[in-house]
Amino acid sequence: MSWRSPSARLGLVAVMLALLAFCFSYWWQGNLWHEVAGTLVLTFILRHVLNNGWWWRLARGRWTLARAVASVLTLLLALDVLVVTLTSLAISRSLSLPLPGTFTLREIHWFAAWWMVALVGVHLGLNAGRVARFLRWSMLPAAGRAALGMAALGLAVQGVFSGAILGLWPRLMFRYSLAMWDFNASVLPFFGHWIAVVMLFAVIGRGIATALDWQLRRSAFA
Numbered sequence: 001m002s003w004r005s006p007s008a009r010l011g012l013v014a015v016m017l018a019l020l021a022f023c024f025s026y027w028w029q030g031n032l033w034h035e036v037a038g039t040l041v042l043t044f045i046l047r048h049v050l051n052n053g054w055w056w057r058l059a060r061g062r063w064t065l066a067r068a069v070a071s072v073l074t075l076l077l078a079l080d081v082l083v084v085t086l087t088s089l090a091i092s093r094s095l096s097l098p099l100p101g102t103f104t105l106r107e108i109h110w111f112a113a114w115w116m117v118a119l120v121g122v123h124l125g126l127n128a129g130r131v132a133r134f135l136r137w138s139m140l141p142a143a144g145r146a147a148l149g150m151a152a153l154g155l156a157v158q159g160v161f162s163g164a165i166l167g168l169w170p171r172l173m174f175r176y177s178l179a180m181w182d183f184n185a186s187v188l189p190f191f192g193h194w195i196a197v198v199m200l201f202a203v204i205g206r207g208i209a210t211a212l213d214w215q216l217r218r219s220a221f222a
């Protein structure tokens with residue numbers, strides 16, 4: 001199996017998501033595992049960002065509203081990854097670099113990390129068409145596709161409540177939240193809430209992609 005095959009690429013996306021989720025369970029396994037998982041996921045993401053030819057394609061082709069919106073959202077995610085990477089280096093307890101103002105850098109690290117959940121979800125939603133092609137979604141019977149669509153929508157609705165439980169909504173507004181998961185009481189539900197939140201943003205991303213596609217078709221026939 002080649003590393004470029006659809007199943008290998010989807011497997012890599014699943015590993016990236018699992019590692020990213022693990023990064024948010026900071027108080028479960030502690031700082032060292034957080035730093036190890038964070039370094040791995042950032043390496044994966046940076047490799048994905050730098051190596052997929054997207055940057056070169058930016059300079060080519062015709063610009064439409066759909067392309068501009070999708071590109072801005074992707075650039076925001078790339079910027080966010082850069083911020084998390086730089087602040088990680090600055091606040092790392094393993095590296096212990098003698099830098100001033102680490103409290104502010106830690107705050108930037110937290111808020112950029114929480115925004116990564118939203119931006120990764122939207123990014124997945126924008127690229128859902130490709131994921132569906134990889135999974136041969138169109139080969140499924142219509143009833144199967146409808147059932148999976150309903151399950152995704154149900155999970156997205158749960159994501160609204162899960163975001164509140166995880167304290168995500170104030171954090172996305174750059175405000176503090178007292179929400180803190182008690183990993184001694186349970187572990188799996190934390191990851192369930194995390195998946196629901198990513199699904200909520202993926203559905204939003206899918207909605208944006210569908211609206212832009214519709215706008216594009218409308219302008220093509222106008």
Ligand code: HEM
Pocket residue numbers: 020023024026027031034035036037038039041042084088089091092093106109110113114116
């Ligand atoms: C995508 C990767 C990463 C994400 C999503 C992430 C996310 C987070 C979050 C949400 C927190 C706050 C934990 C809490 O108090 O609940 C945190 C704290 C922290 N992270 Fe990361 N992180 C990532 C990568 C890294 C890396 C690579 C390092 C270092 C090599 C690192 C070092 C730290 C440290 C030292 C803290 C504790 C800061 C403090 O004293 O409050 N992180 N991270």
